Amino acid sequence: MEKCKISSEAKLCSGRGICKCGQCECQNGFSGNYCEYDDNSCPKPNDQLCFGHGRCIRGQCTCDLGYSGKDCSCKMDDKDCYAPYSTEVCSGKGQCICGACVCDTKKGKNETYSGVFCDSCDDCVAARCKELGNYAYCNYIHRDNKAICDRDEGSKVSNIIVEFANKSEINGPKLYMATRCMKDLETNNGSVMIFKYRYINRDLKITIQEEFESPPIANIWNFIRSNVTCRLSSPKGYTELHLHSTALNALGVSLYCYLPYTGFNSRVCVTTKKFSKNRKKPFSSAIICPTWELNPRPVAVLSAIGLVLLIGILTVIIWKILVDMHDKKEYKKFKDEALAAGYDVSPSVNPVYQDPCMNFSNPVYNNQCTT
Structure with missing residues (x-):
């Protein structure tokens, strides 16, 4: 027992x-x-x-x-770390730990990538739009049969939802936070297809605009940041951006954008297109995300300079007044102490002072000399 x-x-x-x-x-x-x-x-x-x-x-x-x-609780499989319709773990910007993405730190910056799949960043937008472009266009063609587009994709499309909306709906408040993308349709008179994507939990929802849009006449425009508008001319209130990109500079144009936020060195992604003479079919295009140097408006610059100078002048005046007040106080103190010690500090001639000017009379002047 x-x-x-x-x-x-x-x-x-x-x-x-x-x-x-x-x-x-x-x-x-x-x-x-x-x-x-x-x-x-x-x-x-x-x-x-x-x-x-x-x-x-x-x-x-x-x-x-x-x-x-x-x-x-730690899942060893990394399949949940793939964004829908992506071939990279954590979008190539993080590590899969226990079935969830832990995002990397951005190179040269004290910040990390964000998002469930580490794909929430300015640099990620263009790549993600390109990645989803063909799939979105396939669903546009086969609108009533999504299975045709999913057939060869396997688990990449297991949690993708596709829907359609008209132009006013896709630009409306319901889809305001969704990321806007466009795909060139060179086989369709150079038209572009607009679509937006967003994540709902871990599912990807793609909303495709029902109407195609004609390519703009200008050869540069911005599609990536919906709150930034750009023009080739200089409308009132717009600020010139100097392009730091060989591809953009080669186009030989100046770009003016309206930024609803302040701050210089803003980051803006633009799509560049060079058209043939009839401006119907583009013969080259690229999506570029350069770092722009925002040239501040002259009024803002002059206002800032004037404010700095005004503050400097007022500071000098106040300093001079305080110094004079201090000197007056110290002199009065010195005078009182000198009088108390028996010294006369009232304005008078110094007894040891000798006048440097002297008078001499010439005795022979005007025949006044005596023999």
Whole structure:
């Protein structure tokens, strides 16, 4: 019977089983040589024993295949770290840890990428739009049969929702926060297809504009930042942007944009297109995200300079007044102390002072000399 006790003072089989032939037969929910382990005492994330991905044996979680950790909550598979219709783990800007993306730090900056799949950044927009462009166009062509576009994509499109909207709807408040993209349709008289995408939990929702749009006459325009508008001329209130991009400078144009926010060195993505003479079909295009140097408006610059000068002048005047007041106070103090010591400090001629000017009379002047 002693073989069924964990110690001499303990109960047989810890009071959780019966002793047969020197071995404990434990009740359901208990395990161990002496039934000392409670198989319901393991971690219960979300009120699920071992997160529902393992069994509690001898007081510890024994995880199912594909899971790890003390509570079996760490998913070892990285399939949930792929953005819908993407071939890169965490969009190539993070690491998959326990089935979730941990985003990298941006090079040269003290900030990290963001988003469920680390794809929320200015630099990511153009690449993501290009990645989704063909899939969106396929769904436009096969509007009533999404399965045709999904056929060869496998799990990449398992959680993609596609919907259609007219031009006013796609530019309306419901889709204001969605990211705007466009795809060149060179086989359709150079038209462009507009679509937007956004994430709902981990699902990707693509909204495609029903109407195609004609290519703009200008050879540069902005589609990426919906709150930035650009023109080739200089409308009132617009500020010139100097382009720091060989591809854009080669076009030989000046671009003026209206930025509803302040600050210089703003980042704006633009699509460049060079058209043939009839301006119907583009023969080259590119999406570029240069760093723009915002040339501040003259009024703003002059106002800032004037304010700095005014503050400087007022500071000098105030300093001079304070110095004079201090000197006057100190002189009065000196005068009082000198008078108390018997010195006359009133304005007078210094007794040791000698006038540098002297008078001499020439005795022979005007025949006044005597012999």
